[in-house]
Amino acid sequence: MRKLIVGLLAVVALAAAPPAMAQIPGSQDPLSLITSGALIPFLGAGHETGGMSFLEVAAPVADVQLHMFLFDTSCVRQGPSIAADLTTNDVEFIRVDNIGGGPSSGLLAIGSPRSGGFALGLLQNPIHARVLWVNTDTGFVRVIDPIAISTRDNDRFAGTGTWNPLRTGATFFSPPAENTHPAGATTTIYFVCPNQNIQSASATTTSGAFPISAGFPDMDPDFQGAGSQASLRVFVYDDEEAPLRDVTLNCNCLTTTPVLSIDPVYGDTSVAPNGTYTEVFGNTTSAVPAVCSTTEVVPTPAPFVPNPGNACPFVTAADPPGSAQFRQTTPAIPGGGPFAFVSYRAMTTGGFDGFNRNSNGWRCDITGDPGCSTPSNGR
Numbered sequence: 001m002r003k004l005i006v007g008l009l010a011v012v013a014l015a016a017a018p019p020a021m022a023q024i025p026g027s028q029d030p031l032s033l034i035t036s037g038a039l040i041p042f043l044g045a046g047h048e049t050g051g052m053s054f055l056e057v058a059a060p061v062a063d064v065q066l067h068m069f070l071f072d073t074s075c076v077r078q079g080p081s082i083a084a085d086l087t088t089n090d091v092e093f094i095r096v097d098n099i100g101g102g103p104s105s106g107l108l109a110i111g112s113p114r115s116g117g118f119a120l121g122l123l124q125n126p127i128h129a130r131v132l133w134v135n136t137d138t139g140f141v142r143v144i145d146p147i148a149i150s151t152r153d154n155d156r157f158a159g160t161g162t163w164n165p166l167r168t169g170a171t172f173f174s175p176p177a178e179n180t181h182p183a184g185a186t187t188t189i190y191f192v193c194p195n196q197n198i199q200s201a202s203a204t205t206t207s208g209a210f211p212i213s214a215g216f217p218d219m220d221p222d223f224q225g226a227g228s229q230a231s232l233r234v235f236v237y238d239d240e241e242a243p244l245r246d247v248t249l250n251c252n253c254l255t256t257t258p259v260l261s262i263d264p265v266y267g268d269t270s271v272a273p274n275g276t277y278t279e280v281f282g283n284t285t286s287a288v289p290a291v292c293s294t295t296e297v298v299p300t301p302a303p304f305v306p307n308p309g310n311a312c313p314f315v316t317a318a319d320p321p322g323s324a325q326f327r328q329t330t331p332a333i334p335g336g337g338p339f340a341f342v343s344y345r346a347m348t349t350g351g352f353d354g355f356n357r358n359s360n361g362w363r364c365d366i367t368g369d370p371g372c373s374t375p376s377n378g379r
């Protein structure tokens with residue numbers, strides 16, 4: 001089968017308001033009716049010359065008011081919010097990469113208005129949505145499928161398979177990669193690893209674009225903390241199943257990764273003349289303890305009562321003992337993962353352009369490792 005795929009590529013190149021709920025992944029289709037909300041990557045001229053992104057959104061069921069927030073490639077919210085009112089069977093095309101003050105690339109969070117328009121609420125009625133990524137210089141039009149926070153089918157039948165298609169594993173094929181296009185073939189992977197600016201791990205906080213406290217289904221496993229990076233592990237094979245590389249990557253929100261930046265083996269035809277097969281997994285990260293000063297101290301509210309957010313030891317030599325605490329210079333970083341993600345693949349060769357969302361699944365299913373440990377929901 002792999003030889004058939006490689007041969008086919010060669011021929012083409014030559015020829016031309018529900019309660020918040022913990023999620024269990026289901027088979028619900030993210031291209032079906034989206035409920036709750038949607039999260040969609042977009043890329044514009046800031047990413048590449050000639051690039052533009054247009055949101056295509058429709059209201060097939062009933063009238064809906066949309067409210068949208070823009071996040072940059074690090075999941076930091078920027079610019080104004082966007083509003084759109086759709087009547088039944090209405091459709092809107094909105095360019096989202098050139099909103100004044102907004103980022104040229106990043107993630108678009110879609111819901112309905114809440115708190116007078118200052119926050120996102122659950123979608124009033126289902127929508128269909130995707131982003132059309134256009135480049136006027138190279139002439140491509142790429143369709144970016146959405147991350148559906150929930151779907152109509154999910155709400156009706158199970159109510160547990162949410163944030164589709166975020167998973168802890170993914171796979172993709174790459175033909176032998178070269179550094180230039182259109183002279184050679186290039187493969188680029190776009191990883192989407194949201195952080196807690198998109199949804200906080202706390203069920204009570206109102207922070208994040210899709211807070212659990214507002215009724216949005218929660219993501220399990222939790223996203224990494226804002227400002228930190230998700231760890232991904234990459235296994236690379238040739239087309240005869242021989243292992244070539246075991247590499248660790250970091251992903252922060254929306255990360256553009258040419259395969260040659262993962263490892264030069266993607267372009268090494270001496271070991272992979274017909275291309276490579278790759279498996280990517282959400283990794284776990286170890287907890288990092290707080291860093292404490294050994295000389296600077298701060299008084300405590302009462303003996304042996306720690307200051308809020310300070311994990312450093314008490315100063316037993318203080319008078320009275322425990323009335324001071326060593327100053328915390330760096331807070332502790334909790335361990336996390338395995339993190340869920342979505343990835344997209346762009347392949348270009350000889351003037352041809354192919355773009356798709358990568359196949360995905362539970363990382364333990366893809367690895368086939370009986371000792372693999374992952375959340376009980378099988379995400």
